[in-house]
Amino acid sequence: SRQIRLAARPVGEPRASDFETGMAELDPPADGQVLLRTVYLSLDPYMRGRMNDAASYAEPWRLGDVLQGGTVCEVLESRSVALAPGDLVLAYTGWQTHAVADAEGLRRLDPAQAPVSTALGVLGMPGFTAYTGLRVIGRPQPGETVAVAAATGPVGSAVGQIARIDGARVVGIAGGPRKCRALVEDFGFDAAVDHRSPAFEADLDRALPDGVDVYFENVGGAVGQAVIERLNRFGRVPVCGVVAGANSTTPPDGPVLHAVLRHVLSRSLLIRGFLQAEFVPTHHDAFLEDMTGWIRDGSVTYREDIVEGLEAAPEAFRGLLTGRNLGKLLVRVGED
Numbered sequence: 001s002r003q004i005r006l007a008a009r010p011v012g013e014p015r016a017s018d019f020e021t022g023m024a025e026l027d028p029p030a031d032g033q034v035l036l037r038t039v040y041l042s043l044d045p046y047m048r049g050r051m052n053d054a055a056s057y058a059e060p061w062r063l064g065d066v067l068q069g070g071t072v073c074e075v076l077e078s079r080s081v082a083l084a085p086g087d088l089v090l091a092y093t094g095w096q097t098h099a100v101a102d103a104e105g106l107r108r109l110d111p112a113q114a115p116v117s118t119a120l121g122v123l124g125m126p127g128f129t130a131y132t133g134l135r136v137i138g139r140p141q142p143g144e145t146v147a148v149a150a151a152t153g154p155v156g157s158a159v160g161q162i163a164r165i166d167g168a169r170v171v172g173i174a175g176g177p178r179k180c181r182a183l184v185e186d187f188g189f190d191a192a193v194d195h196r197s198p199a200f201e202a203d204l205d206r207a208l209p210d211g212v213d214v215y216f217e218n219v220g221g222a223v224g225q226a227v228i229e230r231l232n233r234f235g236r237v238p239v240c241g242v243v244a245g246a247n248s249t250t251p252p253d254g255p256v257l258h259a260v261l262r263h264v265l266s267r268s269l270l271i272r273g274f275l276q277a278e279f280v281p282t283h284h285d286a287f288l289e290d291m292t293g294w295i296r297d298g299s300v301t302y303r304e305d306i307v308e309g310l311e312a313a314p315e316a317f318r319g320l321l322t323g324r325n326l327g328k329l330l331v332r333v334g335e336d
């Protein structure tokens, strides 16, 4: 198997020298196992946190180990009755071309239902994150205003479209005119605001004449601060991610705790962090059913940004944290 491993812990923005490529001999699959060939590798913002040594909600990755990540794989050899060669599965085999895995824990994908790449995006973890954060915590009501940043990404674009289905007015925040156009033209958002524009604050005011009732927090930093200041009474803030600080070595600019708490108090705000995994047992079946239906009837669309070849993964990952991707970032590792 050709692998990309963590060579050094990045300081700030990851550099090429933080990654190394190597080969590994795989043992043949044992009883209950399968040999897999990677078709797609998912690149996600959480990976940056796992490259640090600091304790987070998950163990940091070890130096020299293959980088982890969600994958769509083809079964090449099977020693399990549950899977046959040629089957496509959702796996977690990371940044490598081949792997041996336990068949238990792999989910078989049906290419007739949806393109298999969507199991890593709109029909996978990011789509589920949007669905649960919005429906369980944000709970938008018809006529309310929902704001979301990193809005063209797999989480943000699903948040906006589900909020529209729920009858809300949706304002997306994204970096640059190309992404802002995509928000309105491809994803059907009511308005888009470019956080890289010098007129950001004034544009935000224009896009939010009635303030914000639900702010789905994906980024934190200066964008988070600007939107939180515009929350209405009883506003809800599902705190999903703070990717603005992903590469920072010092805390990003933002209001100090006391000022935030005063604001939370005076406007009766609900701010609630979540990790999508907490909702899997209770909401995953409903998510798959709803999202599959919305994709089929056209009420949810998705975009993918696919780079070619395992070797392209480190540079593509750098781009994810600086906003180079438009849509769900995937690496095509082998032919699908």
Ligand code: NDP
Pocket (backbone or CB within 6 Å): 044, 045, 046, 125, 126, 129, 149, 150, 151, 152, 153, 154, 155, 156, 173, 174, 175, 176, 179, 195, 218, 219, 221, 223, 239, 240, 241, 242, 243, 244, 245, 274, 275, 276, 277, 320, 321, 322, 323, 324, 325, 327, 328, 329
């Ligand atoms: P995206 O594909 O949207 O990629 C991240 C985007 O963040 C970039 O494209 C960029 O978009 C934006 N961004 C980066 N830096 C800044 C900044 N300083 N200010 C504003 N925007 C910035 O990622 P995902 O959709 O996969 O993830 C979105 C968020 O959801 C992340 O924070 C992620 O960590 C979180 N998440 C949380 C989960 C949970 O369980 N809580 C599960 C999955 C994801 P742009 O160019 O538009 O600025």
